[in-house]
Amino acid sequence: MDINSRPVVVKRMPERLNSRTAREFLRDVRPFLAADRPQLVFDLSLVAQIDAAGVEMLLRCMSEAHKRDGDVKLASLSDQAAVVLELTRTERLFEIYETSTEAARSFSGFLPNAMRQQLLHNKRSATQPTAA
Amino acid sequence: MDIRGLLLANSENMEEKGQAEAPLATLDVAGKSTLQRMAERLQQYGISSVSAVVETAAPSGVRNFGLPSDVTCLAAAPDRFWRIAESVFNDMAQSGAELVILVRLGAYAEADFEKLVQFHLDRKERVTQMASDEQKLEIFCISASRRNDAASLFRTQLAHCRSECPLFQHEGYLNRLASPRHLRQFAIDILTRQAQTCPAGKEIRPGVWTAPGAMIEKGARILAPAFIGSMARVRSGAVITRCSSVERHAEVDCGTVIENSTVLPFSYVGAGLDLAHSVAGMGRIVNLHRDVTVTIVDPKLVASVSVASGRRLMTSAAEIVTYLPRLAFHGMFASAKSGQPDLQATLRQTPPALGTAAGFETSACDTEASHKFPNMVVARRYGHQ
Numbered sequence A: 001m002d003i004n005s006r007p008v009v010v011k012r013m014p015e016r017l018n019s020r021t022a023r024e025f026l027r028d029v030r031p032f033l034a035a036d037r038p039q040l041v042f043d044l045s046l047v048a049q050i051d052a053a054g055v056e057m058l059l060r061c062m063s064e065a066h067k068r069d070g071d072v073k074l075a076s077l078s079d080q081a082a083v084v085l086e087l088t089r090t091e092r093l094f095e096i097y098e099t100s101t102e103a104a105r106s107f108s109g110f111l112p113n114a115m116r117q118q119l120l121h122n123k124r125s126a127t128q129p130t131a132a
Numbered sequence B: 001m002d003i004r005g006l007l008l009a010n011s012e013n014m015e016e017k018g019q020a021e022a023p024l025a026t027l028d029v030a031g032k033s034t035l036q037r038m039a040e041r042l043q044q045y046g047i048s049s050v051s052a053v054v055e056t057a058a059p060s061g062v063r064n065f066g067l068p069s070d071v072t073c074l075a076a077a078p079d080r081f082w083r084i085a086e087s088v089f090n091d092m093a094q095s096g097a098e099l100v101i102l103v104r105l106g107a108y109a110e111a112d113f114e115k116l117v118q119f120h121l122d123r124k125e126r127v128t129q130m131a132s133d134e135q136k137l138e139i140f141c142i143s144a145s146r147r148n149d150a151a152s153l154f155r156t157q158l159a160h161c162r163s164e165c166p167l168f169q170h171e172g173y174l175n176r177l178a179s180p181r182h183l184r185q186f187a188i189d190i191l192t193r194q195a196q197t198c199p200a201g202k203e204i205r206p207g208v209w210t211a212p213g214a215m216i217e218k219g220a221r222i223l224a225p226a227f228i229g230s231m232a233r234v235r236s237g238a239v240i241t242r243c244s245s246v247e248r249h250a251e252v253d254c255g256t257v258i259e260n261s262t263v264l265p266f267s268y269v270g271a272g273l274d275l276a277h278s279v280a281g282m283g284r285i286v287n288l289h290r291d292v293t294v295t296i297v298d299p300k301l302v303a304s305v306s307v308a309s310g311r312r313l314m315t316s317a318a319e320i321v322t323y324l325p326r327l328a329f330h331g332m333f334a335s336a337k338s339g340q341p342d343l344q345a346t347l348r349q350t351p352p353a354l355g356t357a358a359g360f361e362t363s364a365c366d367t368e369a370s371h372k373f374p375n376m377v378v379a380r381r382y383g384h385q
Helices: A019-033 A052-067 A079-087 A100-109 A113-127 B034-044 B078-094 B113-122 B147-155 B180-191 B309-333 B343-347 B352-359 B368-372
Strands: A008-012 A039-043 A071-075 A095-097 B003-009 B049-055 B071-076 B099-105 B127-132 B135-143 B167-169 B202-205 B208-210 B226-228 B239-241 B244-246 B257-259 B267-269 B274-276 B278-281 B284-287 B292-295 B302-304
Touching: A008 A019, A008 A100, A019 A039, A019 A052, A039 A052, A039 A100, A052 A071, A052 A079, A071 A100, A079 B274, A079 B284, A079 B292, A095 A100, B003 B034, B003 B078, B034 B049, B034 B099, B049 B078, B071 B078, B078 B099, B078 B147, B099 B113, B113 B127, B113 B135, B113 B167, B127 B147, B135 B147, B180 B226, B180 B278, B226 B239, B239 B244, B244 B257, B267 B278, B274 B278, B278 B302
Parallel strands: A008 A039, A039 A071, A071 A095, B003 B049, B003 B099, B049 B071, B127 B167, B208 B226, B226 B244, B239 B257, B257 B274
Antiparallel strands: B099 B135, B127 B135, B202 B208, B267 B302, B278 B284, B284 B292
């Protein structure tokens, strides 16, 4: 069983997230959302302005991902983005991480124990030198 | 004895310049601006002749700023502010004033002006300054005949006086009012009666004040302590709680929760939002927890209501006129709804301000308990409820 086959896609969101940029962004990420069990991380560190259309787009992405048994996580929220998400009561719907790396790692954090042990075993066997 | 009051309000003291177009002293807090409150305080101490100079970006002239009719108020452009203040002082001296109480807002201090004047007269001083502990306040008692001392004060923007100023210790309530955080704290102090000054309205329930013309729709909940300003509108399903203050002509739309926040005058907060620990208005939200100011461009979230009454009337009229056609249009083209609304589904909805995403089901409500007990709902509780 190959447990590393599903990639985590990290996308940086634009500085201004209005209806036009949200549409463009959605068009960009749609192929990733259409995959089986999509795993996406949106980096919001650059976001300086976000409106209702931007928040709506985030919810739509999440909804699409959930339909395919995947998830969308947010990372590095700028203060502006955090305030708007809090205002619209949507911050509680997403898993939010300090950095994109942490968010990406979190996707493997919920693996069943058996899978995690197998992953560790695979790593160990890869690092150990083979006997001559 | 002829004692007069001179109030100065400009924005040089503000920590975050550009935070608001007007000086913080002219913004309403629980129904009245600091400027109004200080003018009334001076009048309470028997200082009947009070003048105010307020900095505005608009051309100079006489404007009211909500002050009592017997208070002379002058609007001054930023570059002419101190010159106008000095000339008002000189006019007072010429017209027979013996003492002038000069207050720059700035800080709001519930000063005992009687003791200040007595201290000044006992010591036969030219200028006496008020201080709280080590911090000097911009409240002075000036002998009107000492024009040179006054001129030196005005020309250094109250930083220095040519003669030595003894300090009179202030012992009452003090708020620096230098930032939105202080503005918020001032509202809390007024509503919890930490300050002597009161909310400008009628106490309809213990701890709930409403000003004349405030409209609270059926289904809205106002939990004490709270203040609703004149002509402010709190729509159905909204919750105002934890020392929140909705100032005059502000509007809080359906289902929005205002918690420990101030909604500034002529501001609109959209439907289904959650405004907490903030000062909102003028298209901005100052979040005090995060210590950040965010400009909101989306009028569905936070917007400004027109200050002009004619324009507001036109907007309301247009809303009324288009109400029935909108309903008819909605009835003809909207998809048919199921007969009985599901409470769980309703609770899972995101804010209506988000448009089509409003139907998105939140995972936050999909708790284990809600699956086990489908008829149980978990609602957020506010205050004593």
